[in-house]
Amino acid sequence: MVYFFGEKGKESKPLLGGKGSNLGEMTKMGLPVPPGFTISTQVCMDFLKEKKYPRGLEKEIDSNLRKLEKKMGKRLGDEKNPLFLSVRSGAPVSMPGMMDSVLNIGLNDKTINGLEKQSGDPRFVWDSCRRFVQMFGDVVLGVEHSKFEKILEGYKKGRNDTDLNVEELKKIVNDHKKLIKRGGKKFPEYPREQLKMTIDAVFNSWNNKRAKIYRKLHGIPGDMGTAVNVQVMVFGNLGWDSGTGVGFTRNPSTGENKPYGEYLMNAQGEDVVAGIRTPKNIEDLKKDAPVVYQELMKVYKILDKHYRDMQDFEFTIEEKRLFVLQTRTGKRTAQAAVKIAVDMVNEKLIKKEEAIMRIDPDQINQLLHKQIDPKEKGKAKVIAKGLPASPGAGVGVVCFSAERAEELSKKQKVILVRNETSPEDIQGMAVSQGILTARGGMTSHAAVVGRGMGKCCVVGCGDINIDEEKRIFMVKNLRIKEGDWVTLDGGTGEVFLGRFTLIDPEMKGEFQILMKWADGIRKLGVRTNADAPKDAKRARDFGAEGIGLARTEHMFFEGERIRAMREMIIAGDSEGRRKALTKLLPMQKKDFIGIFKAMNGLPVTIRLLDPPLHEFLPKENKEIRKLAREMGVKFGVLRNKISSLEEFNPMLGFRGCRLGVIYPEITEMQTDAIISAAIEVNKGGGDALPEIEIPVLSDVEEGVFLRKVIENTAKKLMEKNRVKIKYKIGTMIELPRACVTADKLAKTLDFFSFGTNDLTQTVYGFSRDDAGRFIPKYIEKGVLKKDPFQVVDRDGVGSLMKICVELARKANPRIEIGICGEHGGEKESIEFCHLIGLDYVSCSPFRVPIARLAAAQAKIKNG
């Protein structure tokens, strides 16, 4: 139940907690750790369950305490030579600041004299005493922290803590004790009782409210329990040959392999943290305490080498003696993480696999996008917060329409602020530095397009109220008007008022090395979702091995194109549609030529027209009137036509392959454009590898029908040009029915690509455009663990994916299966794709490196 430091080492984390096992480890290593013992997490759980100590615990504590006293030659509660203890919590998983600790146990009216004699510094003693009574009263006896602070403030009268003299401190201690008494509580004088009560309090703190919430948020199980570390106090504030500090074995910001740290002489740990005095750089210790410095440098090296990772440790110097109080693996920036991991492989401390596992794929997002200068960001005030839809940062002046964005962007940087965006806003989005919407979720139009463009985007920011007419938005009482500067952080969803400095991403050499290692390990291919040659090229630079999804509909929103598109939709018959499609053909072909060239030699999956046709039509009477004039149609006729195309549930409406089945001429035109483009590229010496993708398939017969249309069109073109183009025909798996009839589909198709955005919508019955109304509340209430549009829902969507893959591979072992939904760039989802045996994942260009890393991790973790 109780282990003296050094009895067990770091392997005992589940039993002794992070802090306890590392204190044990360091003691074993021979590092100067103040002695102590750890009460196990098991005791915590038994105590919380039974509301009393397990049998024999008191005895074990006593015998360890005696061992400690013997070792130190001091005794707890001894008047002349008193021992003082700290009691600190330490769970197996780090829960910073969530549970309680008490220092200076052992102080009472008697021992205080002993300490005064030992230290010769009454002010230090009474300040320690003041801190102890306050800490104990708050943590153990449950007296409100603010009441102690009020007493303290009363004496300080605006001065600093350090300005209080001994007399004042004594009075404060007295007042604190009175406060405790008034609350019906008794401050225990007997040190052994102080210790017992503190241990109880630390155990109980496992189940305090903030710890529970923290566990829920971070998915930490509630039955781990915390260990309790009882340790001899060492004092860094015993004069100018004492001190305290924090060390990092490497630079946590850059990753540089050089000791890094800060310290304060004549100070306690909390002084370093509190920021009242400015700590000094560790290098200065060379002058302040040259011997200790040499000793400390050895500790740096020993810890770094022993733990084979950057350590973040605390030390205290008590009258020139160095003590190490704690060590743990240190937090670091993405850049540092990558550099340290790669360096450690080169230093032969760790293997490549370990290096790869150490990097959180989400973190490397930082390395790929512009960021707000951290120095400025720390001081800025967040005025609103939305969903972090597309990472990076954006600075610009606010404007409220796509047209205005285009106009203003000629002179300055702009941020487009909309209730929600629609395909008509694409051009305005393209010229903006960032996009902010009041509505919509992580997979709303703005979010998807934003990520595709690699453009900073914050969506669903319910705090803002837009008045488009007045060209303002309100956040509570704050009024932001067109032309005001704002800064967005798409990685956190934060909105700042004002103009911040952005810093460019760095693609360091170590990062490239790490990626190469990941590529050597991963089994999953990584492709990209890109609709334009520019995006395709960028993704290829990021390591994409092909295009997993090129949407064709975005191509139809520009100038002349939308006109022809609308003509096609309004046409009353196949003849009229063909006429309009003929106008679109050369434009579409040009798009594909660009993409094929950018992806030369790599597969390019092109999805046939997908959205409901009404998305291409204007909705407002004013615009309809304008279009009617342009097309030479009567306003009423056009309006009726448009309203007849409206749908109750467009997501489940006349879209996807249904368009091609009913209007095969659309599929013919698109096939023509794809195959003609491939022919032209190949004639120029290129190597186009088109994969034609049929969207929203629900039944094999749709596939059979469209395969015929595609093949007939392709055959004619190839015969006419006397060439052969290698192409595949496949489908996006977006519907539950496609999953459960995958065997049939697999027999007539060459590839599948999971469209998990839509699949999640239909499996859950969640419209991604509307679910923003309840998903956040679901997560708040614990009804949903995670947003299934962000992380693949393995139980539901995943089950169907698994069924699909199994049926398909059995029916057609050569079928190629990938994923192109948003999930294709998310680490947990990528792991799932690895587990069910997909061939590749496809994600937005900026997530390609993340996917490469996550795919390698999935392989290392699961084989």
Next chain:
Amino acid sequence: MVYFFGEKGKESKPLLGGKGSNLGEMTKMGLPVPPGFTISTQVCMDFLKEKKYPRGLEKEIDSNLRKLEKKMGKRLGDEKNPLFLSVRSGAPVSMPGMMDSVLNIGLNDKTINGLEKQSGDPRFVWDSCRRFVQMFGDVVLGVEHSKFEKILEGYKKGRNDTDLNVEELKKIVNDHKKLIKRGGKKFPEYPREQLKMTIDAVFNSWNNKRAKIYRKLHGIPGDMGTAVNVQVMVFGNLGWDSGTGVGFTRNPSTGENKPYGEYLMNAQGEDVVAGIRTPKNIEDLKKDAPVVYQELMKVYKILDKHYRDMQDFEFTIEEKRLFVLQTRTGKRTAQAAVKIAVDMVNEKLIKKEEAIMRIDPDQINQLLHKQIDPKEKGKAKVIAKGLPASPGAGVGVVCFSAERAEELSKKQKVILVRNETSPEDIQGMAVSQGILTARGGMTSHAAVVGRGMGKCCVVGCGDINIDEEKRIFMVKNLRIKEGDWVTLDGGTGEVFLGRFTLIDPEMKGEFQILMKWADGIRKLGVRTNADAPKDAKRARDFGAEGIGLARTEHMFFEGERIRAMREMIIAGDSEGRRKALTKLLPMQKKDFIGIFKAMNGLPVTIRLLDPPLHEFLPKENKEIRKLAREMGVKFGVLRNKISSLEEFNPMLGFRGCRLGVIYPEITEMQTDAIISAAIEVNKGGGDALPEIEIPVLSDVEEGVFLRKVIENTAKKLMEKNRVKIKYKIGTMIELPRACVTADKLAKTLDFFSFGTNDLTQTVYGFSRDDAGRFIPKYIEKGVLKKDPFQVVDRDGVGSLMKICVELARKANPRIEIGICGEHGGEKESIEFCHLIGLDYVSCSPFRVPIARLAAAQAKIKNG
């Protein structure tokens, strides 16, 4: 390859076709069948594949032909004593009129003399000749039918066929032959060649266009082939001791066990069918030909007993000799079908199971609803046709709004005509005799509500163009205005102009008996979907064993209720919602008391509030303004609130259990109403068995959360009243995710009920409100075999249902599983429910008897 009549009997249907096998059977039975032989279906398929006869066929035909000549003492092509043949198609499955036949084969310049001498009636001979040349030219030589008719018309000059004299007929024959020659074809004089060519033509007719379409429509496989029956001609038009007729062994209209039939003396079969002369009742034959009559009566009895089913047979009298030319199981009305089946069990001809299998469940719909008097209907003109959404007939004057319907209905019967209906139209629908909508499918609002009310309903009638303002609708150039009489047939989707007589449904004794037999056999329970006590009572009368679905939302649309409902929705916080809900509670409780009483002792599944809240709010500015005044809210505020509740895809939006999870006070109120109602009913000596149903569950945690809310509310009420109410908590399975995580759900719930309407929507990704745009075209193109909203899609939706049932039963063997979607009243779907082991089906009250029958059939068929 070739079988002489009598060599094989009715068991040989696949080989000899329906007609051939029955001719063989009757020959074996000793009935007077003109001799002949049948060439098998196998030969047909070989011929169509190889484009030539299989080896040895000619020889077999020749030997059978010689046998025939010998039997008849006549010879094909003989000048003096010629034999004439008919060649008729006959597939294993009846395809009436789809394939070809030729009569009078053997007629040529020579044999015509022989026939003239035999008959002594040159007009008969030349008329037969004219018919033969025309038939042969059309069917065998492929000369356009209309060209022959044109020649004929030229001679008739407005007279009847029968007015043509011998000379004219001779000229026509001549002209016909010239016509054939002009087309480059040759009319063969040699009878054996005539025979061969005809057989070829009949085989080929298996693959003619109309036969192919018919097979596709009726799901008949294309590889069955047709047999060819070569039979000796007998002539009913050889004078007044000859004749022809059709007999039914029982009355096909009433089912009465009494010979029924019609005949014409001195006539050929086609004359009876063509309706040029009025046939006489079979009883009259007693006078016209007493001996033949007696003989015929024997044939009636023999056929009926032998086939153990009502036979529809053809006979010909040739100079007082009776011949039977064909027999088959006769078509009959629903009433007749039931009576015949029950009678035959009583006559010990068939077993109960067989009786049950003979009734098409769809057909008995006729027995449960008002019908247009068939006498009048035959003469009426259909002005438009929509989807037959809810059976029965309705007569009334047209009106175009729910308000107007309520107004007009006080004075006369009305038909409500709308583009589509919404919940606000409910009252208007209730007072109407029938509903006609221009848009929407079989599961649109109008359709679902119509079926629930047992009200005639025709939807998606695209032919009509409504102008609400002018209060008219147009069908092409026809203008129908408010107040004009129309009649609807909800069983066929037909719309008639005018006021027709309706006849009431009859629930005959035999029908009740049959239903009791079905109840004794079926394994599936049958419940009903009913929201009101009146409907519940009716369903119980129809044999429902409980309520499988009581929707609660319809209850909130009336007067005071919608007001409180709107207040609840508009409320900004839980407090405001509770206040409004308190007003709804007593009304809701009253509803449930009524239903529990009507269903006393039987389970009542009550679904908690399901639709998106915006369905309860007005959409037009005018109405919003009115509501704002009523509620004392600013117009702008209310409009913003309403528009903030609008959704892109309401089907996948904030609805179902999501309402209860976010606003638990709604679930509390509804539980309170249910449990309080049960307590009150039980206090009055009743026995209420509520089953509380959570809609649209996607995850077990939603169920866990709401179960807690329900149980807490119920517990409080039961403790307060010191009673115990037996109640269950379950869910509607409407989402793919619920299916694949059914094991988890089953552990926390007592029952499942498949909501296959919504499940089909999400599995297919088809919005039932929008899919009308492509589903009919899909079926036309053969991409879809059946509308999955009508018949459960076994491959997709069914797969998921099966997965669900298996997972659920394994996790919780006591779980009760039913279905309450529209499919619960459809025979094929009911069979599927039986196959996957559901406990019950639930359907609209009027479909309860259909479901009882279909459930019994499923059990008989599959065990």
